[in-house]
Amino acid sequence: xxxxxxxxxxxxxxxxxxxxxxxxxxxxxxxxxxxxxxxxxxxxxxxxxxxxxxxxxxxxxxxxxxxxxxxxxxxxxxxxxxxxxxxxxxxxxxxxxxxxxxxxxxxxxx
Amino acid sequence: xxxxxxxxxxxxxxxxxxxxxxxxxxxxxxxxxxxxxxxxxxxxxxxxxxxxxxxxxxxxxxxxxxxxxxxxxxxxxxxxxxxxxxxxxxxxxxxxxxxxxxxxxxxxxxxxxxxx
Numbered sequence: 001x002x003x004x005x006x007x008x009x010x011x012x013x014x015x016x017x018x019x020x021x022x023x024x025x026x027x028x029x030x031x032x033x034x035x036x037x038x039x040x041x042x043x044x045x046x047x048x049x050x051x052x053x054x055x056x057x058x059x060x061x062x063x064x065x066x067x068x069x070x071x072x073x074x075x076x077x078x079x080x081x082x083x084x085x086x087x088x089x090x091x092x093x094x095x096x097x098x099x100x101x102x103x104x105x106x107x108x109x110x
Numbered sequence: 111x112x113x114x115x116x117x118x119x120x121x122x123x124x125x126x127x128x129x130x131x132x133x134x135x136x137x138x139x140x141x142x143x144x145x146x147x148x149x150x151x152x153x154x155x156x157x158x159x160x161x162x163x164x165x166x167x168x169x170x171x172x173x174x175x176x177x178x179x180x181x182x183x184x185x186x187x188x189x190x191x192x193x194x195x196x197x198x199x200x201x202x203x204x205x206x207x208x209x210x211x212x213x214x215x216x217x218x219x220x221x222x223x224x225x226x
Contacts, residue, residue, distance in 0.1 A: 043217040100152030
C-alpha cells in the first residue's frame with residue numbers, strides 16, 4: 001500500500017525567506033502531483049512531475065522529483081503572504097488511485 | 111472552459127437521514143473521482159469511474175454509500191443512513207487521458223456535509 005508523508009506539517013515563515021517542503025512516498029510511483037488548497041476552497045493543481053530529475057517552476061514555487069529516493073520537494077523562494085495555504089503532494093501510477101499526503105499548512109508572516 | 115461543478119455546496123442533516131451529492135465533470139473528461147476530505151487531512155478516494163464503470167471502489171463503505179455515473183457524465187454519491195462520522199467535505203474530481211495533462215485531476219469546490 002502506497003503511503004505518502006509530508007514534512008513539515010506546519011510551517012510559519014517570514015516574507016522574503018526561502019524554505020522547502022518534503023514529500024516522501026513508500027512504493028514506486030510514476031507521477032507526483034502538487035496541489036494548493038486555500039481555506040474553505042478546493043484543490044488547485046500546481047505541478048505534475050513524471051520522471052526522475054523532473055523540475056518545474058512557476059513563480060516563487062519550484063518542484064522536483066527524485067524517483068530513486070522516492071522524494072519530491074516543493075521549494076519556496078522569497079515567500080510572500082499570498083503563498084499562505086495548505087500544500088498537498090499526491091503520488092500514484094498511471095491508471096491507479098492517487099494517495100495524498102496530510103498536507104503542509106504554510107503561513108507567511110509579514 | 112467550465113470546471114467541475116458540484117451541488118449542493120453545503121448540507122446539514124440529522125444522523126440516520128439520507129443525503130445525496132451531485133457532480134458534473136469537465137466536458138470530455140472520462141474519469142471521475144469521489145473523495146472524502148476530513149478536517150486537516152488530505153483527500154481519500156472513495157470511488158473512481160472510467161466512463162460509466164466503477165473501476166476502483168475498494169474504499170467505498172458499501173453498507174451505506176452508493177454511487178452511480180449513468181451515461182458516463184454526471185455522477186451522484188449517496189449516503190443512507192448518514193452517521194456522525196460522515197461529516198466531511200466530499201470532493202469530486204475529473205481527469206482525461208493524454209500526455210499533456212498526465213491525468214491531472216481537477217477538483218470541484220466540494221460539498222461540506224455536517225451530520226448532527
